[in-house]
Amino acid sequence: MSPAQAARVRELLRGELDWDELLRVSVRHGVMPLVCKHLTGAFAALVPEKALRDFRHHFEMNAARNLYQTGELCRILRLFESQGIEAIPYKGPALAVCAYGNVALRQFVDLDILVRPRDVTRASALLAADGYEPHFKLSAAEEKAFMRLSYVQLFTRDAGQRAVELHWAIAPRFFSFPLQTERLWQRAETVKLAGKEVRAPAPDDLLLLLCVHGSKDLWERLEWVCGIAELTRSGREIEWARLFEHAQELGSLRMILLGLSLAHTLLDAPLPPEVLRRIEDDKNIEPLNRLVRARLFAENHRAAGVKETAVFHLKTREHLRDRVRYCARLALTTTPVDWASVRLPRSLAFVYYVLRPFRLMKKYVLSPSRQ
Secondary structure, eight states, X not given: OOHHHHHHHHXXXXXXXXXXHHHHHHHHTTOHXXXXXXXXXXXXXXXXXXXXXXXXXXXXXXXXXXXXXXXXXXXXXXXXXXXXXXXXXXXXXXXXXXXXXXGGGSOOOSEEEEEOGGGHHHHHHHHHHXXXXXXXXXOHHHHHHHHHHOXXXXXXXXXXXXXXXXXXXXXXXXXXXXXXXXXXXXXXXXXXXXXXXXXXXXXXXXXXXXXXXXXXXXXXXHHHHHHHHHHHHSSOOOOHHHHXXXXXXXXXXXXXXXXXXXXXXXXXXXOOHHHHHHHHHXXXXXXXXXXXXXXXTOXXXXXXXXXXXXXXXXXXXXXXXXXXXHHHHHHXXXXXXXXXXXXXXXXXXTHHHHHHHHHHIIIIXXXXXXX
């Protein structure tokens, strides 16, 4: 925290604050550990004792849960490794270490693990044998289609207390983000996690993944911006030219620029002059930045409906072809929800493509309360 930022925090702490609301909002945004770190440190003398106790309690509970989850992640990685399955953990504790250098300084629930598509079936079987249950129970034919159309399967155990998201891609097919994950493997680095060396995406690849994830989920949480800001401060070298070239190839340059713009605007993320120029050159970034900030700090926050989400997604794409592809795939990419709504024999599977637009219309257009 810079001296100017520290002075601003002291000014705010001397005013009227709703401490319960600050705690609630910091938890919702996933930044409670970061807020607690500063409030109980340099600014403790300006914080009421009850607020200090409340923040410390939440911090300790989160830290204990994170340590447990980190141990579970390392155990699963060893399980995969014993069967010759290579894996890259990202987000979760791996991101906490890469961005903050401390596994206790993030809030996370799921463990996100990326494996190669060829290893998904074996990795899924290992998780199932370990007591994890898949969210979608699929036949062999459905699993093959699911692998082609989706990108992640959720596994849970212990009544949902433990959750693993097994990834073989980064975004669903309809999102039209054609990243070849083999690139992540070729450029992966190693980081220390609970004394174990594990793979992690290269810094510019990780920045790309975080910006795409934030844009996909409408930047709902401030912590997603914090992770990007801290990566720019972490000392890990970011190859900006390579990052922008790759993003242009993927049609996701605007998503990168939006994430960096938010990190710079909200958290003073240090960006090179050429990056700032790129942000200024795209006249769509500032309106998107304002939209995200308005939603982030809305008093009555609500989850975005499918129409609002789709419109935002379209605005973050710089090419008409990607917007057209997004709309077509959103309407026609079937999911296990479609398959469960009407059970059809394999020979009639093509009918799901016809039924999906009508199911979406019924759910989101004819039922406005869901928006």
